[in-house]
Amino acid sequence: MAVSKELRGRKVDISEPLPAVQRQASRRPATRSATETFLIGYPSSSISGSKLPTNRQAFQYFLHLQSLPENTGNPKHQDLANETVEAIIPFWQMARIKTMTKYNAAQHFMTLHKKHRDLARNKGRTGDPGGKRSAFVLELDSLFDIGASDTIQEIERNRLLSREKKDKDISKQRGLQDCSIDYSMKMFMFAEQLEYDEETVVKLERLNLFLGLFYTPMWMSSTLAADAPANDLQFMKDMMKFKRTDPEIAQAVLQKLENHKWYLTQEVVPFALFGSRLSDKKKQDIAAKLHATEKPDSFRRGKPMFPQVTAKTTLADLVGPESHLLLDTLGIEYDWLLQPVATWPRSDDYSKALEYVSNVKVVNDIAERGVKMMTDFANMITTDSQQKQYLLQTVEYNRERFDSFKKQTLKK
Known part of the structure; x- marks a missing residue:
């Protein structure tokens, strides 16, 4: 093949765009095998999943950007790396993990890209000298780590401070429980980088399962007094069921809850009549039980008596003579209790009690x-x-x- 004077003796970088004539001559209909990239796989137009993106996902999105019609002129790889990083950073922001700068993250990708390019030059070899190809394949399926340089140290430091209870300042911050949950989840996400042993990883997984399924939903509604009776009863029942999955955690939680059944006492359980967690049927059952229970001549003083709770306990079962305390204290008539739940808001007595319960502080x-x-x-x-x-x-x-x-x- 004849070589023009302009190209004769010139070293051509494989990353440079082909001349227009050559590019058009080499254009063929795309096939699946033609779009497959060595070691990486096929381009992907999106980054999805419930975990932080991997190096492979970053590469596949990069390849997608490279294949777009507006990028057929083969723009600088640095520009495509910047776009790839911009698509990945939101995943880290949703996890509330501090990241390195966009420039440094793009440079991190370019380092990986150079590794791949070097390996691709020798893809025809049958062997794997030095095990570089195998190591890169393992690296592809690991986290595309763009965390700030001090992220791991910060998580480890917070873990130690939490364990030793030396961090006095954190107790002054609003949402201490949210911070603790956040740290536990980050510790599990970065368990590999933190080099935790297998036993610690298993414990973190169990803890985060409990936090995600049970603790967090309860915590988010813990300030609503009207929902407290239904929340607490359901939480205890959930832990009784959870015993089949993790008896150690479930039993520890149940033992703790035994000392915090304030909203399941006779005096407070009528709050559930004004909450949003119960069906009309369950509210009607509570109302009927309260109306049928005789009011005592005087209400007892002192610490309320905690009830015994089983898997079959209902809120109506917890109603007793002391349950009249709320309506009696507010001077409220009982007629509306016998009406359908849908008509309760029309009653002035119901509205008065609702206003009171809605403003009660937990x-x-x-x-x-x-x-x-x-x-x-x-x-x-x-x-x-x-x-x-x-x-x-x-x-x-x-x-x-x-x-x-x-x-x-x-x-x-």
């Missing part, structure tokens, strides 16, 4: 936060128990004297 976290703040405040000033009593009396006295902390008030 006290667990609020009370614990208040106790923690009071403890910290007292311990900063004195550790002597007698002096603490004097301190609290002084604080109470000043609150009675000053209704605000404005300068004008304090100058009086």
Whole structure:
């Protein structure tokens, strides 16, 4: 074949675009085998899945971009690498994991691309000198890791601080439980990079299964007092069923819940009448049981009695004489309880009770936060128990004297 003077003696980079005449002459109808790329497979027009993308997915999307009509002029690989990274970064953002800069992520891809290009030059060889080809195939199916340089160290540091309970600042952040869940999930996602042993990985998997299926949904609705009875009862029943899957975790949770059945007591279970979790049938059962239960002459004081809960327990089963406390305290008539649930909103008595229950604060976290703040405040000033009593009396006295902390008030 004759070589033109312009091309004679010139080294041609295989990454350079072919001259237009040669490109048109070599164009043939695409077949599946023609679109397959050595070691990588076929182009993919999207990146999908429930996990962070792998190196292979990044390559397949890169190949798709390369095959688009507007890219037939073979633009710089760096531009296509930037587009590939832009498609992958949102997956890391959804996982709330800090990433390296887009430029560095694209350079990371180009490093992998160079490895592939070097191997492709020798794809005709039957052997695998040095095992480079096998190593690259394994690398293809591993995570396309564009995490920031300090991501792993941050996860490990948070894990250690959580274990030793030395991180005092994190307890002041809103959503501490959300952070703990987030760390557990990230630890499981990066278990391979963190080099956890098999036992730790199995425990993390069990923990995240519990967090994802049960704990997180309960936590997201834990501030709704009207739904608390239905939530707590369902949670306990779920754990009884979960015993068949993971008896150790389920039993530990059930033991903990035994000390937190406040919203299943006779006094509070009527809150469920105003929630959104129950069907009309279940609400009607609670209403009928309450209406049929005789109201006591006086209501008991002190700590409410926790009920015994089984897999067959219903909220209606938990209604008792003390369940009249809510309506009696609010001075509400009972007529609407015998009406169909759909008509309840027309009753002024129902609306009054609904307004009250909707504004009730779920006290667990609020009370614990208040106790923690009071403890910290007292311990900063004195550790002597007698002096603490004097301190609290002084604080109470000043609150009675000053209704605000404005300068004008304090100058009086």
